[in-house]
Amino acid sequence: MNKPSPAIITPAAIRTDLGAIFVSLELSRSRWVVTSLSPGGAEKMSKHSVPGGDLAGLMDRFRLLVAKAKARTGQDFPIVTIQEAGLDGFWIHRALVKEGIESHVVDPASIATSRRRRRAKTDRIDGEALVRALLAFKRGEPRVCAMVRAPSPAEEDARRIMRERKTLTGERVAHVNRIKGLLFAQGVSGYEPLRRDRRKRLEELRTGDGRELPRHLTAQILRELDRLELLLAQIKAVEAERDAELAQAREDALPASAARLLEIRGIGPEFATLIWSEGLYRHFDNRRQVAAYAGLAPTPWQSGAVDQEQGVSKAGNPRLRTTMIQLAWLWLQHQPSSALTQWFRDRVAHQGGRSRKPAIVALARKLLVALWKYVATGVVIEGAAMKPA
Incomplete structure (x- = not known):
């Protein structure tokens, strides 16, 4: 009896030439450092700088990069840029998008760095790291970095x-x-x-x-x-x-707005407006994204036989996180019959009342997810009392 021949597994090809000019921007008040990687450039990154705030000079630099790439390859390539979210806000991103340039804003804390105690940090090193992160992101590598969703001017x-x-x-x-x-x-x-x-x-x-x-x-x-x-x-x-x-x-009568939060007993104009404007106006795919955005997601530490919880990450919107913890304490007073309140009381009673602070953080996470479901899809929180019409 002939054994079937094993299937030949070919590894998926990783694209290295995406047909674009990749540019990172290191922004400061005095100057903008432009690090670029162009097709046909022997994979060597070039670095230039323009005065800080000189958007016209930046566009001239982009046009020069396009012209040099065309002279080497005979083709026109689009420009893809990346910059860190910082004090400059999103006006540069919006200006680039307006010019037809693909622009990305990255969370700087999401980019992997060396874990050495002392490591070098310069604009040149940071610019090259941003370009490499952009290349990996465009190749589709998972979890290489976290891109920030730029709010619209009205949302901001x-x-x-x-x-x-x-x-x-x-x-x-x-x-x-x-x-x-x-x-x-x-x-x-x-x-x-x-x-x-x-x-x-x-x-x-x-x-x-x-x-x-x-x-x-x-x-x-x-x-x-x-x-x-x-x-x-x-x-x-x-x-x-x-x-x-x-x-x-x-x-x-908007289907999803801060006004819907006012229908729940215990939530007033202050909490409703802040929760909506700081978080729930955004689109989230799942509850993990909601909790992570507010800095209420747990942080496990697992390796071999080690399995422990480090607490919440706090890597999120601090205003939303603080508000949700305050609202969680008030929720216990105004919503005593809700399922969330019963869960909190059972958890604290089971542990002898010694875990009120960790439990209130967990309640804040559950409450935020429940409010997101209520605003996005109309799912009423189980056992929650509503205000009279």
């Missing part, structure tokens, strides 16, 4: 309201604490700068040893109150703009 602008409010709130807290600290040094406590009669009560204050407040101290506190009242007015204006946009979303 929608975040401004909640981020500005958070900044203003932080400044308000700083002014309140500074006023209380100045008064505490004089033996005065119990003064609340946020009360409406703050100026009248300031005139009535006496130091701990019975004196009137010193003249220069009073003047400084009055100036602090001026800035505090300006902040309160600005916070009120920002909140009015936020509420107006939520009301407009309700009138438009």
Whole structure:
């Protein structure tokens, strides 16, 4: 009996010539370093620089790269660029796309680096690493790097309201604490700068040893109150703009918007707008992507017999992660009959109440995934109470 001949397995070919000019951009305020790899260039990368912010000079450099490649090969090649997500935002990416150039923005933390304790780092080394990452990405190699989805100008602008409010709130807290600290040094406590009669009560204050407040101290506190009242007015204006946009979303009856989150008991305008503008406006393929984007995904460490959990990665949107943990604590109060609350209580009770903090992070992850399903597909959270219509 003849044995069947074994099948011949041929390895999949890896494409090295994709018919394009690959360019990486190392951006800084002073200069932009352009590292390129062109067809017919003996696989040697060229490096040039243009002044920072000189978009016209960058386009001239691109045209020169195209002309040199055509002179060597007799063909026209498109340009594919890559740059790190950073302080420059996405305006350069949008400008390149507008010119018909394929542009990619990469998460710099996702690019593999040497694990040596001391390693060299220069613009030249980083530029070459970006080009290699772009080549591997275009070849289709899995998990070589994580490309950032650039938001549209409208989506990016929608975040401004909640981020500005958070900044203003932080400044308000700083002014309140500074006023209380100045008064505490004089033996005065119990003064609340946020009360409406703050100026009248300031005139009535006496130091701990019975004196009137010193003249220069009073003047400084009055100036602090001026800035505090300006902040309160600005916070009120920002909140009015936020509420107006939520009301407009309700009138438009959009199938997926922050207004839908307001239907759930325990979620107000602040949480709804922030969760939507910082995360749920994006498209996610699965729940793992949702948790990873918020920095709530677990980080396992497994090798041989070693199998342990390192906690959440925190490599995500810090605003969304902080908000979800705050909302998870409030969820326990406003949604006591929901399945998520019952899961949390059973888990904590099973472990003797010693794991409330790790469990609340897990609850925040589950809650974010449930809210994503509710907004994207209309799946109501099990046992969740809704607000009356």
